[in-house]
Amino acid sequence: MPIRYLKNKNVLILYPSGRFDLEQSRHIDQELQNLASTESSSNFLLNMEGVDYVNSYGLKVIVNTYRIFKNEGRLFALCNLSNATRKVFDLIGHFEMFEIFTTEKEGVDYLNNIENNSSLNTQ
Template sequence: MAMNHDTENGVTILTIDGNLDAEGTQAMEEKVVALLEGGETKLLFDFTGLDYINSSGLRVLVLAYQRLKKTSGSVAICGVKDYIQEVFEVSGYDRIFPLYGARADALAGM
């Protein structure tokens, strides 16, 4: 798994590539917590290059959502592949997280 972050139009974008398995989830959680503790209020997960996400990865998304909701922040996800979107739909997470096809659409929607 590879992970990068940058900021665009006041939104912190966390790009995740590869497989978000147990090891990757721990690294992502540490990064998300650090960003939130650093005062970030808008977080966009770019999953264009994500090939797999496990339940622990979904849990980290919920953690971000819960923390940002308390501070009137926002979280969104873009670039989700069809088979990963099915995971979001089956789990009901598509009703929690705004899902966008493209990064530009997500930035405009945040």
């Protein structure tokens, strides 16, 4: 199943759903890589509201995507994590690696403001 997404200024908001397990992680990884290359000027916000379950394979996809974005000078943030997903991130020590927002609006506002501030600083 393709990941739904929409664009808000310079932020691509992604809406995965279901499980981030071995089987789905391969598909999600491919989708994220494709979108990252076609939306090369966008920051990404991964809205986890529709995700029921995340295991180590799913976390690997998220961490690897974050690292790619960081190396490219782009931002990759998360929002709407369930308590169970937050615990998984926290247990493996990756929770503080990410910008994590309670709501989509908070994430979009932050990512768009960061983009606006960085373009002001280069002028």
